[in-house]
Amino acid sequence: xxxxxxxxxxxxxxxxxxxxxxxxxxxxxxxxxxxxxxxxxxxxxxxxxxxxxxxxxxxxxxxxxxxxxxxxxxxxxxxxxxxxxxxxxxxxxxxxxxxxxxxxxxxxxxxxxxxxxxxxxxxxxxxxxxxxxxxxxxxxxxxxxxxxxxxxxxxxxxxxxxxxxxxxxxxxxxxxxxxxxxxxxxxxxxxxxxxxxxxxxxxxxxxxxxxxxxxxxxxxxxxxxxxxxxxxxxxxxxxxxxxxxxxxxxxxxxxxxxxxxxxxxxxxxxxxxxxxxxxxxxxxxxxxxxxxxxxxxxxxxxxxxxxxxxxxxxxx
Amino acid sequence: xxxxxxxxxxxxxxxxxxxxxxxxxxxxxxxxxxxxxxxxxxxxxxxxxxxxxxxxxxxxxxxxxxxxxxxxxxxxxxxxxxxxxxxxxxxxxxxxxxxxxxxxxxxxxxxxxxxxxxxxxxxxxxxxxxxxxxxxxxxxxxxxxxxxxxxxxxxxxxxxxxxxxxxxxxxxxxxxxxxxxxxxxxxxxxxxxxxxxxxxxxxxxxxxxxxxxxxxxxxxxxxxxxxxxxxxxxxxxxxxxxxxxxxxxxxxxxxxxxxxxxxxxxxxxxxxxxxxxxxxxxxxxxxxxxxxxxxxxxxxxxxxxxxxxxxxxxxx
Numbered sequence: 001x002x003x004x005x006x007x008x009x010x011x012x013x014x015x016x017x018x019x020x021x022x023x024x025x026x027x028x029x030x031x032x033x034x035x036x037x038x039x040x041x042x043x044x045x046x047x048x049x050x051x052x053x054x055x056x057x058x059x060x061x062x063x064x065x066x067x068x069x070x071x072x073x074x075x076x077x078x079x080x081x082x083x084x085x086x087x088x089x090x091x092x093x094x095x096x097x098x099x100x101x102x103x104x105x106x107x108x109x110x111x112x113x114x115x116x117x118x119x120x121x122x123x124x125x126x127x128x129x130x131x132x133x134x135x136x137x138x139x140x141x142x143x144x145x146x147x148x149x150x151x152x153x154x155x156x157x158x159x160x161x162x163x164x165x166x167x168x169x170x171x172x173x174x175x176x177x178x179x180x181x182x183x184x185x186x187x188x189x190x191x192x193x194x195x196x197x198x199x200x201x202x203x204x205x206x207x208x209x210x211x212x213x214x215x216x217x218x219x220x221x222x223x224x225x226x227x228x229x230x231x232x233x234x235x236x237x238x239x240x241x242x243x244x245x246x247x248x249x250x251x252x253x254x255x256x257x258x259x260x261x262x263x264x265x266x267x268x269x270x271x272x273x274x275x276x277x278x279x280x281x282x283x284x285x286x287x288x289x290x291x292x293x294x295x296x297x298x299x300x301x302x303x304x305x306x307x308x309x310x311x312x313x314x315x316x
Numbered sequence: 317x318x319x320x321x322x323x324x325x326x327x328x329x330x331x332x333x334x335x336x337x338x339x340x341x342x343x344x345x346x347x348x349x350x351x352x353x354x355x356x357x358x359x360x361x362x363x364x365x366x367x368x369x370x371x372x373x374x375x376x377x378x379x380x381x382x383x384x385x386x387x388x389x390x391x392x393x394x395x396x397x398x399x400x401x402x403x404x405x406x407x408x409x410x411x412x413x414x415x416x417x418x419x420x421x422x423x424x425x426x427x428x429x430x431x432x433x434x435x436x437x438x439x440x441x442x443x444x445x446x447x448x449x450x451x452x453x454x455x456x457x458x459x460x461x462x463x464x465x466x467x468x469x470x471x472x473x474x475x476x477x478x479x480x481x482x483x484x485x486x487x488x489x490x491x492x493x494x495x496x497x498x499x500x501x502x503x504x505x506x507x508x509x510x511x512x513x514x515x516x517x518x519x520x521x522x523x524x525x526x527x528x529x530x531x532x533x534x535x536x537x538x539x540x541x542x543x544x545x546x547x548x549x550x551x552x553x554x555x556x557x558x559x560x561x562x563x564x565x566x567x568x569x570x571x572x573x574x575x576x577x578x579x580x581x582x583x584x585x586x587x588x589x590x591x592x593x594x595x596x597x598x599x600x601x602x603x604x605x606x607x608x609x610x611x612x613x614x615x616x617x618x619x620x621x622x623x624x625x626x627x628x629x630x631x632x
Contacts, residue, residue: 101424101427101428105430109424111417118431121582130591154474263440272434272437275433276444280446281449282449
């Protein structure tokens with residue numbers, strides 16, 4: 001029997017679905033990896049990807065496959081995994097719908113001035129003179145053109161926006177009217193009305209957005225970061241907003257999370273803090289399970305059509 | 317010289333555009349119709365459509381064409397206009413972009429719980445546990461399938477929503493996966509997650525949404541009215557929300573506007589008031605002028621391709 005070990009406890013209906021569909025497998029569900037007693041017997045490990053250490057990998061003498069039920073792989077002990085020739089898949093792609101909806105929601109809330117309309121309502125004030133704007137005709141620059149960036153681009157084009165993108169290679173991608181290489185991003189930054197980052201944290205993206213970039217952005221530009229907090233140093237972002245170099249920033253990811261209670265970002269009028277929540281959705285686990293089920297079928301029937309296979313050497 | 321009289325004063329750049337493009341016309345711009353001195357000489361009248369009375373029409377002995385720089389025609393003295401065989405055009409269609417963006421903004425703000433996220437931020441509280449939802453997969457029912465309703469439907473389909481519509485005839489319309497007749501709207505009302513009305517005020521739509529309709533809606537339904545305030549009696553809406561028959565209402569239009577300072581709607585936690593602002597945009601007048609310019613060209617060159625010609629007998 002194929003031994004499958006979870007280091008988190010999915011809701012009952014998802015567990016029952018697994019037991020029913022795969023009677024040939026032996027499932028164990030633990031609340032945390034600390035409670036998991038049979039690591040050495042597990043052939044397949046299902047994890048959120050933040051709990052594994054190289055010591056765990058050493059313990060797993062039967063392990064062939066790790067399914068990460070999230071998209072983040074920064075904390076995975078890839079060296080140990082590579083040494084034992086374990087293969088890894090993740091749930092890449094399931095974030096694109098909630099994150100793209102969140103981004104479009106922020107952009108619309110900004111142009112339609114919902115926070116100010118809420119303030120008017122609190123004061124029972126009828127003011128029709130608030131000048132609202134539109135997304136239509138505005139220019140959007142998306143840093144990152146993978147699944148999430150492309151979904152944001154697709155929706156933004158539906159809103160009649162002009163959508164540009166930045167990626168490593170400069171290769172063209174559907175739903176973008178133009179693509180720039182990461183080291184040539186100054187040009188599109190100068191004309192963008194909205195700049196959205198969905199970049200992951202890698203050697204190439206760490207602190208890649210600098211003081212100079214904020215200097216050349218439009219004064220009316222809106223910056224949205226739902227990727228990773230280390231895209232820009234906190235003091236650079238803080239300074240740019242304090243000096244009013246751009247109009248507003250919506251920041252969902254930070255260098256240190258949770259953001260401390262006394263962090264100055266909470267109180268800045270032109271910076272909106274959200275608690276790393278853009279990918280949260282009730283549909284998260286069911287979508288991750290769809291991918292796992294597909295891959296488990298492939299594994300059991302020795303078919304070579306795994307979804308989201310990770311290059312263990314590169315780490316993505 | 318063709319005498320063209322405006323009963324409002326457009327901004328300088330739009331006035332200059334007209335003077336330059338149509339030297340064969342004699343333009344007068346007045347702040348209000350009360351200040352207009354040469355009504356009896358005007359061959360063309362440009363108005364927002366809320367200032368004309370049958371008395372004015374009687375005065376206009378040379379009048380051939382009225383251009384209404386808005387979509388609302390409820391206050392037009394059509395009987396007097398019909399008697400004198402004056403033709404009418406309006407700016408129908410220019411509202412669709414801002415109103416559709418406003419609607420999608422409200423729906424996204426609702427599922428992403430932006431007001432609650434703003435509240436968390438005010439208290440410097442990092443809470444990742446707020447369960448956010450998605451538009452994807454949700455069912456939307458749009459009352460009214462004209463230019464505005466269709467634009468909302470187009471965008472909502474891009475968000476992977478299931479979009480149904482209600483119109484007078486039940487005729488199929490692009491971007492809707494199903495259409496119901498106005499007098500058969502009970503069926504789709506029972507399953508809709510979002511109900512959006514963009515209906516104008518006519519004999520058939522006045523108070524067409526009743527107590528019974530709110531009874532059959534889902535308890536989690538969200539009602540958005542950006543059409544006209546007399547779609548539903550205020551006390552019906554008030555009662556439905558007080559009893560929690562639906563989850564939330566976003567109301568932009570009211571039976572009496574402005575909403576009085578002491579109106580109970582301002583303070584209801586599950587009703588959001590906005591000040592009849594969904595169509596407001598900086599691009600409003602330029603778009604209305606594009607239509608007027610096209611029609612003025614047609615008029616001067618006696619071509620028969622007027623945009624947005626109104627049936628004066630029917631009033632729309």
